[in-house]
Amino acid sequence: MMEYLTTRKDDLVGWVRKFSLFPYPFVTACCGMEFMSVSSTLYDTDRFGAALPRFTPRQSDLLMVVGTVSHKQAQVIKKIYDQMCEPKWVMAFGACATSGGFYRNYAVLQGVDKVIPVDIYVPGCPPRPETVIDAILMLQEKIANDHHPILPYEQQTPPRV
Amino acid sequence: MMNETLTTALAPLVDRSWDSFGMPVLELQVAQLMPVVQRLRTEFGFTLFLDVTTVDYPARQPRFDVVYHFMSAQHRSRVRLKLQVSEEAPVVPTLTGIFGSARYMEREVHDMYGIRFDGNADLRPILLYEGFVGHPLRKDYPMEQEQPIVPYRK
Numbered sequence: 001m002m003e004y005l006t007t008r009k010d011d012l013v014g015w016v017r018k019f020s021l022f023p024y025p026f027v028t029a030c031c032g033m034e035f036m037s038v039s040s041t042l043y044d045t046d047r048f049g050a051a052l053p054r055f056t057p058r059q060s061d062l063l064m065v066v067g068t069v070s071h072k073q074a075q076v077i078k079k080i081y082d083q084m085c086e087p088k089w090v091m092a093f094g095a096c097a098t099s100g101g102f103y104r105n106y107a108v109l110q111g112v113d114k115v116i117p118v119d120i121y122v123p124g125c126p127p128r129p130e131t132v133i134d135a136i137l138m139l140q141e142k143i144a145n146d147h148h149p150i151l152p153y154e155q156q157t158p159p160r161v
Numbered sequence: 162m163m164n165e166t167l168t169t170a171l172a173p174l175v176d177r178s179w180d181s182f183g184m185p186v187l188e189l190q191v192a193q194l195m196p197v198v199q200r201l202r203t204e205f206g207f208t209l210f211l212d213v214t215t216v217d218y219p220a221r222q223p224r225f226d227v228v229y230h231f232m233s234a235q236h237r238s239r240v241r242l243k244l245q246v247s248e249e250a251p252v253v254p255t256l257t258g259i260f261g262s263a264r265y266m267e268r269e270v271h272d273m274y275g276i277r278f279d280g281n282a283d284l285r286p287i288l289l290y291e292g293f294v295g296h297p298l299r300k301d302y303p304m305e306q307e308q309p310i311v312p313y314r315k
Contacts, residue, residue, distance in 0.1 A: 072310065074310060106297040109309070113314070116314075
């Protein structure tokens with residue numbers, strides 16, 4: 001009979017955090033159709049502990065940028081990212097959020113990583129649901145292997161930018 | 162027969178007119194715009210202002226074509242007006258006095274092509290943002306030029 005077990009603090013916190021992702025879907029374009037498909041019954045992100053989208057950035061820790069982001073929207077997405085509490089992760093969902101996609105013009109931001117840091121990029125126009133699930137699994141692996149400091153955000157080294 | 166009566170009635174005011182897939186096209190001077198639109202509305206029942214836009218011919222002199230479309234639900238027909246406007250003085254009288262819906266469409270054309278609508282009091286950017294330099298749908302606007310509002314991360 002096992003009465004105790006030992007583990008590393010980072011492993012434990014990472015294991016806890018990776019299965020309680022609360023996504024905030026910032027849906028701006030046609031990728032939203034694929035987001036609906038991946039989050040509903042057939043593909044079901046709930047199996048990976050990443051369902052239940054919160055429609056306020058203050059309650060979520062995964063910002064999913066789904067679709068094209070224009071320069072006028074960039075200020076909105078920056079504000080939403082700043083409103084999210086630490087720890088937070090960002091997924092660039094689809095070709096437009098990743099790199100601007102085929103919109104190489106005056107209006108469109110050439111990848112959301114120009115204004116906020118992105119943890120995982122999902123290719124595709126739009127991505128297949130399997131690709132998104134793969135990205136969620138990779139993000140969970142990244143969270144599990146990450147360093148999870150107990151110190152307050154201001155005292156962390158190195159600080160997240 | 163509506164098209165023929167229209168083109169013959171307006172013939173003294175227009176430079177050139179032709180038929181484009183069943184729609185009369187009238188090419189006219191900037192000074193003739195207001196009387197022509199006024200008559201289209203009152204005499205011929207073109208009560209719906211569909212669109213104003215511009216075509217940029219970089220090599221041509223004068224450079225721009227300002228294009229208007231009107232529709233008459235009563236006669237089930239449309240008409241297109243074309244004005245040639247130079248790059249040095251891209252000024253066209255506003256249609257806001259005749260069609261209220263012209264305000265926003267003229268703002269968009271001012272955004273995208275830099276055509277000034279004389280008499281439209283509100284030509285603030287509508288699709289672009291304050292501080293945007295240049296007119297992106299002109300052919301000489303650099304295709305890769307970006308004017309971000311949020312400064313980029315390093």
